[in-house]
Amino acid sequence: MDRDEISQLYRRLGPLIYRRCLKLLRNPDNARDATQEVFVRAVKHKETLRADRQCLPWLYRVATNYCLNFIRDRKPIDDRQPEEILKSTSGEERLDARRRVLAVLGEFDSKTQQIAVYSLLDGMTQEEIAEVTGFSRKTVGKKLKRFSERSKELLS
């Protein structure tokens, strides 16, 4: 892949990565920096990356990993409350779920964190999560169940 091909691929996949990072980080500057980093990592680790449906699970995984690490490693740069940061146009009914995720996420291993984000923040089905993470649907279901039970305990 030469430089022109890399640029074309970036132009095609960049918006998707940017939207994903913006959704998780809720800060345009951080999302912009994250986008280039995620793209570079995604291409470096997968030489055959193409702008088609097959690349989606991989991009989701790299972007989510990067953003969760970013959130873990750094304090929010603004003074908004977590609920505000995560509040989006997707509807009030999911806000409770988001609050729950954010409040207890740090208590779980990294894989469960990702699965919880995919499920509760993204509204992905267990089949979609299985496709993105590489786990079986059964494992996804188990981890979500464990997350749900444990988070209830932690929040009660």
Place this chain on the structure above:
Amino acid sequence: MSCPSDYQLDEYWLAGRPEDHPVHGHLEGCETCRKRLMEWEQAEDKFQKEVFPATEEKVAGRLSASRSGFFGFFTYPRLAAAAAVVLAVVLAVALWRPADREATYIGVKGTLGLEVYCQRADRVFRVNPGERLLAEDRIRFAVSAPGPGQVMIVSVDQQGEVSLFYPAGSVEGGRTELEGSTILDESRGPERIFVVFSEGALDFAAVESAVVRGLEETGDVVKLQRLPLELVQNSLLIQKGSSGE
């Protein structure tokens, strides 16, 4: 269909919003989702107008610089021929070593061969058992499978962190250079790379579970030479850390 997830909307967007996509039909009758899709349009607009012009040069520069060399190593005939000679010599040396050395080469253990190659700066070399690798080293794999089937490559470090290096992928029998490469992170200490083979489908969760069980039983990745799985398999131990350690 019910309202699509973000993932499905991404899939639809990436495909160029084709009319025969199930999401397209849904959007025609769902105002909520049409509004949701505005978020995609805004991100596209913002990226093309602001993010791309500001970051493209840096991104392309980083990738162009990092991509020359390692893959060319496998592409250019002369270098490939040189590699074959080196491989033959290494293999001969490996086979001449005492029998109690850790077996990781083609034909030495079982019927599944694992070769690991590393690119460090301008140098490409084959990784020997126990060899020390550094953060940012780029590694890639070649396997020799006993027949048509799937292979998967995972690793586990001393802390029990399991990484998926190569997801289940189909191979024919014989030697196959696997696509893609992995850049090592900054973690340190011993890490064991496993390759497993199955004539049927491979499930990462099952392999991961076997890695965890195996590590619980041995308590040490150095000792964990075989996974508790009824699969053809092989492994290679590496040491991660700085060159001065």
